[in-house]
Amino acid sequence: MHNPYDDPAVAALYDLLNPWAACDDFYLDLVMAAPTALDVGCGTGLLLRTARAHGHTGHLLGLDPADAMLDIARAHTTDVTWTRGDLTTHTWDGAFDLVTMTGHAFQELHTDHDIVHALTAMRTALTPTGLIAFETRNITARPWENWTPDHPWTGTLPDGTPLADVNDAHPITPQGLVTFTSTTTSPSWDAPLTTHSTLRFLTPAHLDTLLAAAGLKTVQRHGNWDRTPLTPTSPEVITLARPT
Ligand SMILES: C[S@@+](CC[C@H](N)C(=O)[O-])C[C@H]1O[C@@H](n2cnc3c(N)ncnc32)[C@H](O)[C@@H]1O
Numbered sequence: 198m199h200n201p202y203d204d205p206a207v208a209a210l211y212d213l214l215n216p217w218a219a220c221d222d223f224y225l226d227l228v229m230a231a232p233t234a235l236d237v238g239c240g241t242g243l244l245l246r247t248a249r250a251h252g253h254t255g256h257l258l259g260l261d262p263a264d265a266m267l268d269i270a271r272a273h274t275t276d277v278t279w280t281r282g283d284l285t286t287h288t289w290d291g292a293f294d295l296v297t298m299t300g301h302a303f304q305e306l307h308t309d310h311d312i313v314h315a316l317t318a319m320r321t322a323l324t325p326t327g328l329i330a331f332e333t334r335n336i337t338a339r340p341w342e343n344w345t346p347d348h349p350w351t352g353t354l355p356d357g358t359p360l361a362d363v364n365d366a367h368p369i370t371p372q373g374l375v376t377f378t379s380t381t382t383s384p385s386w387d388a389p390l391t392t393h394s395t396l397r398f399l400t401p402a403h404l405d406t407l408l409a410a411a412g413l414k415t416v417q418r419h420g421n422w423d424r425t426p427l428t429p430t431s432p433e434v435i436t437l438a439r440p441t
Contacts, residue, residue: 234297344377
């Protein structure tokens with residue numbers, strides 16, 4: 198499957214367009230409390246390298262299929278283990294107190310089969326009392342309906358470069374897949390940067406059946422990073438789960 202994050206131009210912009218935010222504070226608290234942590238879909242590694250910089254002394258492993266993203270993580274620090282791949286190429290047995298999947302990376306898993314396989318591998322990677330933490334965008338809030346050309350995003354890079362980003366999302370499929378094109382332009386660039394992505398959306402009830410199939414049980418669920426309860430309009434479905 199095509200991965201837009203394996204484009205060096207996309208990876209180079211990632212941290213500039215996704216600076217530290219409330220979601221990172223939420224996950225950093227979990228990582229700092231865990232003696233060992235695996236971050237699946239770690240991207241440029243901001244979470245784990247920040248944990249190391251904050252004094253985490255245990256084993257930290259970032260896993261991602263995109264070399265372009267990992268190159269940025271490696272350039273920041275070699276004090277975290279960065280591994281190219283995903284949960285179909287790598288497994289660990291009882292090695293981690295915490296497994297995270299942040300930045301909506303979980304939505305890159307497109308089928309029930311992919312999700313149960315990944316959750317089972319995450320459970321296998323945990324110690325018996327370990328914790329899994331991840332989030333998906335909330336399907337009932339229908340966020341993709343705003344990923345349209347009439348909702349452009351404009352911003353400025355730290356060096357002053359102006360950017361505009363326009364998404365063009367297709368309607369959700371019966372399988373819960375939303376495919377969209379993202380076109381980023383800047384007057385400083387010769388050509389636009391275009392990416393094509395597909396994300397899976399699923400209901401919390403369906404997610405819980407897939408967690409159960411993987412031998413996991415939800416122990417906390419939040420609708421936003423301030424830990425407010427999930428409602429139909431919450432932006433996020435944040436799940437903390439443990440082995441059953
Ligand atoms: C939106 S980025 C999030 C990166 C990072 N977790 C963060 O919050 O900044 C999504 C990441 O998921 C990775 N990814 C794509 N498919 C994946 C898969 N099947 N398993 C794990 N990671 C995947 C991409 O390469 C990309 O780095």
